[in-house]
Structures are given as structure tokens and as C-alpha cells.
Amino acid sequence: MSEKTRTSECTRRQFFVRLGLVLSSVAGALVAIPIIGSILEPIFRKPPPEWRPVGLAEGFTQGETVLVKFIDSSPLPWAGVTAETAAWLRRAGQSDFIAFSVNCAHLGCPVRWIAGAKLFMCPCHGGVYYEDGSVAAGPPPRGLYQYPVRINNGQVEILTSPIPVTTA
Numbered sequence: 747m748s749e750k751t752r753t754s755e756c757t758r759r760q761f762f763v764r765l766g767l768v769l770s771s772v773a774g775a776l777v778a779i780p781i782i783g784s785i786l787e788p789i790f791r792k793p794p795p796e797w798r799p800v801g802l803a804e805g806f807t808q809g810e811t812v813l814v815k816f817i818d819s820s821p822l823p824w825a826g827v828t829a830e831t832a833a834w835l836r837r838a839g840q841s842d843f844i845a846f847s848v849n850c851a852h853l854g855c856p857v858r859w860i861a862g863a864k865l866f867m868c869p870c871h872g873g874v875y876y877e878d879g880s881v882a883a884g885p886p887p888r889g890l891y892q893y894p895v896r897i898n899n900g901q902v903e904i905l906t907s908p909i910p911v912t913t914a
């Protein structure tokens with residue numbers, strides 16, 4: 747075999763190796779992109795708000811503020827029990843309900859309703875909110891987020907949406 751033929755074979759071999767690498771990369775990308783997209787899509791997708799039932803209206807006492815639980819508006823397929831969230835629901839009148847986010851407006855810790863003091867208290871950094879959800883003391887930059895509420899066929903429903911936990 748002459749030197750020229752050997753050089754030509756090497757070049758042909760190198761060409762096919764490179765072509766193989768390029769085709770493998772393209773095939774790998776064609777398989778990987780949809781898989782990665784399906785994994786990341788639930789994280790970046792902005793879910794539409796949904797009405798979630800939290801109980802019959804007649805089951806709530808006027809003037810009381812109680813904790814109600816419902817499924818988050820954007821549960822990830824693998825969220826399990828962490829998809830469950832909560833709100834403080836108050837029956838302010840016969841057909842008037844107010845739902846406060848359970849998450850503090852500072853850094854998102856769950857606030858507690860202290861009925862005797864008529865205050866929401868945050869255990870993390872001492873944030874305090876009046877009964878209307880406005881800030882009474884501490885670091886929260888704004889009041890508690892309020893969910894829209896409606897009564898539908900006797901059921902109290904909360905319009906879920908991703909909560910703007912912090913504004914800072």
C-alpha cells in the first residue's frame with residue numbers, strides 16, 4: 747500500500763468517525779430535548795388560576811377565622827402531599843368570606859391566627875398582622891395576600907394562584 751493510499755484511507759476513516767459523532771450528537775439531541783422539556787415544563791409553566799372548594803358555606807360560623815386546606819394551583823406531578831396548601835378563611839358576613847394566605851409576606855413562613863388577640867402572628871421573625879391582614883409589626887413589607895373567594899352551589903371556593911410570597 748502506497749503512502750498516498752494510506753493517507754487517503756486515514757482521511758476517509760477520520761471523515762466517517764466525525765460524521766458518526768455528528769449524527770450521534772444530533773440523534774442524542776433529538777431524544778434528549780423532549781425529555782428535558784417534559785421535566786422542566788411543569789416548573790416554568792405559569793398555571794392558570796383554579797377555583798378550589800374548601801367546604802360548605804353553612805359549615806362556617808360568622809366572625810370566625812379557620813384554617814382551610816386545598817391543593818396548590820401549580821402542583822408538580824411529583825409534589826405528593828406538598829401540593830397541599832392552606833389559607834385562613836373568615837366568614838365576615840352571611841355570604842361574605844375573606845381568605846388570607848397562610849404564608850407570611852416576609853419570607854413565607856406559615857402565620858397563625860390568634861383569635862383572642864385578633865392578630866396573625868408569624869413565628870419566624872416576629873411579623874404581626876391585624877385581623878384585616880395589614881401589617882401591625884415586624885419585617886413584613888406588606889399585608890397578607892388575599893385570595894378571591896366565591897360561593898358556588900353552597901360551596902366556598904378559593905381562587906388559587908401562585909402567591910407572591912415576597913416583594914423584596
Ligand code: FES
Nearest residue numbers: 850852868871873
Ligand atoms: S417570615 Fe414572617 S416575619 Fe419573617
